[in-house]
Amino acid sequence: MPAAPQDSxxxxxxxxxxxxxxxxxxxxxxLKLRDELTEHYVPESLNSLTQEDTVAFFVPRLTxxxxxxxxxxxxxxxxxxxxxxxxxxxxxxxxxxxxxxxxCATHMIEAIHQKWVxxxxxxxxxxxxxxxxxxxxxxxxxxxxxxxxxxxxxxALRTQQYIKEALQEHTGIANILINLGYITRQDTESIxxxxxxxxxxIRNIEFFAKLLS
Numbered sequence: 281m282p283a284a285p286q287d288s289x290x291x292x293x294x295x296x297x298x299x300x301x302x303x304x305x306x307x308x309x310x311l312k313l314r315d316e317l318t319e320h321y322v323p324e325s326l327n328s329l330t331q332e333d334t335v336a337f338f339v340p341r342l343t344x345x346x347x348x349x350x351x352x353x354x355x356x357x358x359x360x361x362x363x364x365x366x367x368x369x370x371x372x373x374x375x376x377x378x379x380x381x382x383x384c385a386t387h388m389i390e391a392i393h394q395k396w397v398x399x400x401x402x403x404x405x406x407x408x409x410x411x412x413x414x415x416x417x418x419x420x421x422x423x424x425x426x427x428x429x430x431x432x433x434x435x436a437l438r439t440q441q442y443i444k445e446a447l448q449e450h451t452g453i454a455n456i457l458i459n460l461g462y463i464t465r466q467d468t469e470s471i472x473x474x475x476x477x478x479x480x481x482i483r484n485i486e487f488f489a490k491l492l493s
Contacts, residue, residue, distance in 0.1 A: 336371040340397045342361070342364055342397060349394070350365065357387050360373065379482060381478035386412075386413040388413070427463055
């Protein structure tokens, strides 16, 4: 656990520091971030992104069963539950525990499965948690993010099965969706990049290491 007060909302400190910057500095940050984000995300994904759909802003809530279960839980899952009890955001939990988003998502999905924590109301946020925790595959995640429809996914799965049976070849669902014209290669590359980034522990990022010191 980082050496920080128990009621410390580190994410708020981070955002407050950014808000305190002069406008012209924020313009520089915005332009740099915009260029980086548009390199990895298709415009539709960025334009539809909301705070409700963004996992980092989500504040997990304990259920009555979760309150009762806390004394019996051990290990990192117990740490996660105690953070939830203090009403921290996902970003705060990652910062305070120095976890990657993938690690936090894994604990959260387990807690949701056990009905100890309420799931997010946003289907997109829930889908991201499940995908980061390796509970769903790419095709289902794309469907939850409104990038493809259920019918398109079903068609892609049928095509994948046909290729396997007729040609004795395995073709990834992403390539099939691209070949069918349902998504672009940038769609899959941006999602795979997000998943790769989500596996990076906070403690390995110098900026956050200074914030937590």
